[in-house]
Amino acid sequence: MSGDQSGSIAQPTIGLSEQVADVLSERIIDGELLPGTFLPPEPQLAEEFGVSRTVVREATKVLIAKGLVEVQRGRGVVVREPASEETVAQAFSLLLRRRSVTFWHLWQMRVILETEIASLAALNRTPAQLYTLRQSMLAMENPDATLEDLVDADMEFHYTLARAAANPLLELIFQAVTGLMRASRKLTLGLTGAERAMRGHVQIFAAVEQGDSTTAREMMRDHLEAVREDLESQPASALVFDQRGRSMTLAQHESRDRTLTHAPHRP
Numbered sequence: 001m002s003g004d005q006s007g008s009i010a011q012p013t014i015g016l017s018e019q020v021a022d023v024l025s026e027r028i029i030d031g032e033l034l035p036g037t038f039l040p041p042e043p044q045l046a047e048e049f050g051v052s053r054t055v056v057r058e059a060t061k062v063l064i065a066k067g068l069v070e071v072q073r074g075r076g077v078v079v080r081e082p083a084s085e086e087t088v089a090q091a092f093s094l095l096l097r098r099r100s101v102t103f104w105h106l107w108q109m110r111v112i113l114e115t116e117i118a119s120l121a122a123l124n125r126t127p128a129q130l131y132t133l134r135q136s137m138l139a140m141e142n143p144d145a146t147l148e149d150l151v152d153a154d155m156e157f158h159y160t161l162a163r164a165a166a167n168p169l170l171e172l173i174f175q176a177v178t179g180l181m182r183a184s185r186k187l188t189l190g191l192t193g194a195e196r197a198m199r200g201h202v203q204i205f206a207a208v209e210q211g212d213s214t215t216a217r218e219m220m221r222d223h224l225e226a227v228r229e230d231l232e233s234q235p236a237s238a239l240v241f242d243q244r245g246r247s248m249t250l251a252q253h254e255s256r257d258r259t260l261t262h263a264p265h266r267p
Contacts, residue, residue: 017058118220121164
């Protein structure tokens with residue numbers, strides 16, 4: 001692994017707990033922290049990174065959510081033996097953060113990937129997956145849904161299609177770019193609301209439900225063309241991901257609040 005992973009954290013555009021979690025994630029994925037190994041105690045990590053124990057605690061929650069560690073009561077936080085697909089997805093996500101990835105790179109990949117996912121989903125979907133697709137569309141119709149709710153429902157729709165394609169490699173690649181896709185959908189849904197996305201989802205769903213792979217592919221392509229139009233309406237500065245896989249514009253707004261709550265200090 002390249003780069004210095006010790007010493008004080010000093011990247012103001014990223015939350016401190018996220019920075020600590022990123023470093024520990026890399027150590028786990030690179031094999032520096034092996035399965036069954038306990039993380040150093042909170043006071044030791046707080047001293048190493050120059051942050052409070054509260055920040056370390058929050059970083060640990062991020063690692064738990066990723067499935068990289070688990071808490072053993074009375075013993076500490078231990079590194080899990082992850083499923084191979086989890087390891088690959090996490091490693092790929094970390095590598096993406098080191099590259100200059102833009103929303104346009106993501107859009108091009110989605111056209112290549114998701115058009116075929118939709119086509120395969122039409123051939124392989126199960127009744128349970130059709131039900132999940134319907135539920136995600138109903139969630140987007142909820143007039144009380146927040147932007148985060150809309151993004152969650154949108155991601156559930158697209159991820160269910162990836163599972164329905166019945167190709168573990170396609171699902172794995174989709175998982176690896178989930179963070180980037182969330183940022184993209186947060187930007188575009190924030191601009192146009194759910195109605196435009198819903199129209200695309202309804203057309204894709206109808207083709208998938210009918211088992212029409214050709215139309216499913218075409219409807220997904222049309223859906224992604226609408227995404228392209230939304231992206232074209234944005235300044236170039238809004239279409240660059242930060243190191244956490246978010247729009248730089250959104251990250252700048254979020255960091256102002258985070259600076260107040262995550263300022264480094266000693267307990």
